[in-house]
Amino acid sequence: MRQIVLDTETTGLSAEGGDRIIEIGCVELYARKLTGNNLHFYINPERDSHEDALKVHGISNEFLRDKPxxxxxxxxxLAYVQDAEVIIHNAAFDIGFLNKELERVGKPPFKNHVSGVIDxxxxxxxxxxxKRNSLDALCDRLEVDNSGRTLHGALLDAELLADVYINMTRGQEALVMESVDAVSEKTTVVSRDLSQFVLPVLAANAQEMAAHEDVLAQMDKASGGKTVWRQISP
Structure with missing residues (x-):
């Protein structure tokens, strides 16, 4: 599956209030691997950035004057993201800005061009x-190196988010790989009559029962007394 990790930088926080996109950065994942087929543009927003926004991204108004x-x-x-699954951190913000920009040029909303959006x-x-779930916090938690991130930048943030996403979904990758392996292997099913086998029943000892009870007590506390195991145990 083709996935695009996308980030934007803007002149401020309000697309409806007239703020504009000044940078867009995208990195491509295919089969969960970075391909190097990236997209990155600085954009002339036709207005100045707010002072607070400048402190975040550090992209000066003068630098953007001659940009497309x-x-x-x-x-x-749109050609780059067409039919891809797009991954965005706080998608409502970026899509809100993209939709406003698309509206200005008479294009349909962003989600009409992609197969789906993951936030x-x-x-x-x-x-x-x-817990804190900013991009920096997730990088720290998931051991993604963000030491080069002194200011926000759309392409750098998209690259970091790609690593974060891969780490967050690593269990899914293992499950998919096991499923693919299971389908691809040729297996032979042999029928055996097990009715003649007597399987011994090994009862838990006192130490194991005590450990089990301790786990149930913790589950009771966490679930407010709604532990399913106690409801089905004889």
């Missing part, structure tokens, strides 16, 4: 409830 406008780049951007912020909140 979004309308000049839109066809290249890694939503994933992270489900995996790590109650």
């Amino acid at each position: 406008k979004f309308a000049q780049l839109v066809d290249d951007i 890694t912020l939503v994933m992270a909140k489900e995996m790590f409830p109650g």
Whole structure:
């Protein structure tokens, strides 16, 4: 499957209030591997960045003056992401800006051009409830090297997010690989009559029962007394 990890930098926080995209960075994953087929543009937003935004991305208004406008780049951007699954951290923010830019040039909303969108912020909140789930926090937690990230940059952030996503979904990769291996191997099924075998029943000893009870007590505490095991145990 072709996946695109996408990030943007903007003049401010409000697409509806007139803020614009100034940078877009994308990296391509194919079969969960970075291909090197990246897309990166600086964009003339036709307005100045807010002071607070400048502190985040460090891209000066002067630097962007001679860069192409979004309308000049839109066809290249849409061709690149076409029919791919797109991975974004806090997708609502970036898609809100992309949709506003597309609306200005008479194009359909972003999701009409891609096969789907994965929001890694939503994933992270489900995996790590109650914890900080910014990109920097996830890099620290998942041991992704972000030492080069002194300022936000769309391409660098997309590259970091790709590593974060791969680490967050590594269990899925193992499951897929096992499934592929199982399908690809040629197996021979042999029927055997097991009715003549008597299997011994080994009862748990006192130490094992105590350890089991301790685990159930922890489950009771975590579930508010709704441990399913106790409900089905005789």
